[in-house]
Amino acid sequence: MSVLDLARAEIRALSPYSSARMEAQGGTVLLNANESSRPPNIPGGDGLNRYPDPQPRALVDALAELYDSGPDRILVTRGSDEAIDLLVRAFCRAGEDAVLISPPTFGMYAVCARIQNAAVIESPLEPSGALRADTLLAAVTPSTKLVFVCTPNNPTGNLIGHDVLAHLARELSGRAVLVVDEAYAEFSGAPSATSLIDAHDNVAVLRTLSKAWSLAGARVGALVARPEVIGLLRRIIPPYPLPSPCVDAALGALSYEGRRxxxxxxxxxxxxxxxxxxxxxxxxxxxxxxxxxxxxxxxxxxxxxxxxxxxxxxxxxxxxxxxxxxxxxxxxxxxxxxxxxxxxxxxxxxxxxx
CATH class of the missing domain: 3.90.1150.10 (Aspartate Aminotransferase, domain 1)
Known part of the structure; x- marks a missing residue:
């Protein structure tokens, strides 16, 4: 069974919007996007008259290297929030499917689910903040399509062990996608769940440059997953998710000096x-x-x-x-x-x- 079998059939069958920038391969006189041919007369305006690349190759490559993955496993998004929303819309049928969360945790998982009219199932953390895998798995229903686990968890700050995540990935195979939110991973020193993706096609990992990389205002995030999941979400992501100045800011932060x-x-x-x-x-x-x-x-x-x-x-x-x-x-x-x-x-x- 492929992880795509869990996705909405209409999304799997959807023909994605073909943006003008995607069709501009090799062109030098760009007259296909109804853009202005002259840049705006403002500081830093050069190039802003053109739509940005949908998935800027230089940024995709930099994030793939940062997260020890391949470029075909990276989807650049407007922060982690957009990736959460895309996952819910791709995998959850309105009024039929559900997501599973472990409160107290990041509120956007439930918000995105409810916007989609997907049910929200709760399997609370232990009073200590620990996540018990067996308790969480017992809460999974046939309608559960996404299981969100945040580590380090917001707002408690505790880690979910890598062995627990591996156990969840195995047990959820063919049943649901395990979405591991690593927005705060850089502060933990813990191994990333991206290492689970080779063995488990149902693992997706959320990363962001908002926290440790000081780019909250630029809204640059990424989803790391199998190429088939990335391809599915690219069908429904807006044509030009990241403004050019935000891409430039991210590349600057990921440069040699930025990393220092x-x-x-x-x-x-x-x-x-x-x-x-x-x-x-x-x-x-x-x-x-x-x-x-x-x-x-x-x-x-x-x-x-x-x-x-x-x-x-x-x-x-x-x-x-x-x-x-x-x-x-x-x-x-x-x-x-x-x-x-x-x-x-x-x-x-x-x-x-x-």
Missing amino acids: VQRHHLQEILGERARMFAALPGLPGVRDVLPSHANFLTVRFDDPAGTYRRLIAAGIVVRDVTKYPGLEDALRITVGTGNENDRVLAVLRAGAGA
Whole structure:
């Protein structure tokens, strides 16, 4: 059985839109896309009068090298969010199929499913944040087409073991696609689930340049999967997903100098994460700090609402995650610069009496 047998029949049969840029192979006088023949008179406007490549080859090659994969296994998307949406639309029939998630976890899995009118099945994490494979597999139904696993998990920061992911991939073969979200992988040092793709055609891995690569504003992500899955999603992705300036920004970040700077920033974040993890437990009102393999710390407070208000009053915005199951007393704090983290610690050190 091929993983494509799990996809919607109408998507498998769909003839993709053939964009003007895809038809421009070898052309030098481009008169097929109804573009302006002159660039706009703005700084950096050269080339913006032309539509970008649908899947820029230089960026695809750079991401394939970064993620230890082949170019035919890479789909460049607008952040991870677009890849999530494409997967749901390709594999889930409205009103019939379902996705499986393990809350507390990233909210876009459920949002994209509900937009598609796919059911959302929940198999919650253990109170410790651990994912029990047998519990998750017991929740799989015949209508389940996608199983989302986030590692390190947002918002708890915990890792899902590589052996657990391999077990899930085996057990879900022929039943559902295992979608492993590795948005925070660079902060963990853990092996990537991309290594499972050779043996399991039902594994798809989400990656992004938004976090460790400092490109959240450029919206550059990637899906790593078997070529047949990439080909399926290319049938439904918009013709020109990435603006040219965003492609240029990504290539700059992935250059030799960009990688040198990224390594420095990554080490800075890891050092600050360790410092914050050590400092926070001793502060007034802090109940617990969850161990994290990501670029944030989720902190339990005696009075999360009051703490949130005090931080806001000091100009510090953190994420209120009290709506997530099992995190009703928690705030998620992104690891910032040393100065930013010092400001957070100072407000918390002042306590409820501030």
